[in-house]
Every structure is written in C-alpha cells, then in structure tokens.
Amino acid sequence: MAYDTNNIFARILRGEIPCKKVHEDQHTLAFHDINPQAPTHILVIPKGSYVSMDDFTANASEAEIAALFRAVGKIARDIGAVEPGYRILSNCGPDSGQEVPHLHIHVFAGKKLGRMIAKD
Numbered sequence: 001m002a003y004d005t006n007n008i009f010a011r012i013l014r015g016e017i018p019c020k021k022v023h024e025d026q027h028t029l030a031f032h033d034i035n036p037q038a039p040t041h042i043l044v045i046p047k048g049s050y051v052s053m054d055d056f057t058a059n060a061s062e063a064e065i066a067a068l069f070r071a072v073g074k075i076a077r078d079i080g081a082v083e084p085g086y087r088i089l090s091n092c093g094p095d096s097g098q099e100v101p102h103l104h105i106h107v108f109a110g111k112k113l114g115r116m117i118a119k120d
C-alpha cells in the first residue's frame with residue numbers, strides 16, 4: 001500500500017492538527033488517543049512515512065526501529081504503568097481493523113485490561 005501523505009497522523013506530524021503530546025524525539029512522536037479505550041491510551045508513531053508494522057520492519061533504519069520501541073518502554077515507565085501493567089497493540093492491515101495508514105503502537109494502561117482479543 002502506498003503511503004497517503006494526508007492521513008491524520010501525517011497531518012499531526014506536520015503540525016496541521018493538534019495533539020496532546022507525551023513524548024517526542026528525533027524519530028518518534030507519542031500523543032494521547034482522541035478516543036481512549038482505557039484510562040490511559042497513548043499512540044506512539046515513527047516520524048517517518050511508514051504505513052504499518054510490515055512497512056516499518058521491512059524498510060525503517062535500525063535507529064528508527066530502536067527509537068520507536070525505546071519510546072514505548074520509556075512512556076510506560078514515565079506514566080507509572082510498569083508495575084500495574086500495560087498492553088501494547090499495533091493493527092496491521094485489513095483483518096486487524098487498522099484505520100489510520102501510518103504505523104502506530106497503542107499503549108493501554110490504567111485498569112485491568114481483560115482479554116487480549118475479544119471473542120467473536
């Protein structure tokens with residue numbers, strides 16, 4: 001799938017749409033999800049133009065990959081989620097229900113999170 005430069009996260013990265021930022025570094029931005037599914041629901045995204053986890057793991061540099069996962073861990077520590085626990089999730093492609101075609105890792109925390117995948 002070609003990268004759509006007008007997807008909502010690309011627009012956030014360009015500063016065209018506001019976000020509630022929680023972390024930024026050279027390669028990564030993180031902000032609160034606009035429609036939280038848990039008391040804390042943060043999205044961690046690469047600044048590079050990657051459609052999905054598939055695109056990212058095939059084409060991103062080692063520095064970009066390290067930065068994204070380091071950011072996830074740091075954010076979880078910073079919000080105090082390590083001890084009570086948290087969940088990360090990244091939807092990739094149609095079967096997953098991915099809505100925004102720019103890679104994002106969801107970080108959920110703040111309550112017991114229940115089943116990993118809902119029953120059909």
Ligand code: AMP
Pocket residue numbers: 008017019032033034035036043090091097098099100101
């Ligand atoms: P996914 O279904 O995995 O593609 O997740 C997309 C996520 O992006 C959803 O949880 C949305 O609530 C979230 N989202 C969409 N637009 C925005 C926005 N402008 N700011 C923050 N989160 C957003």
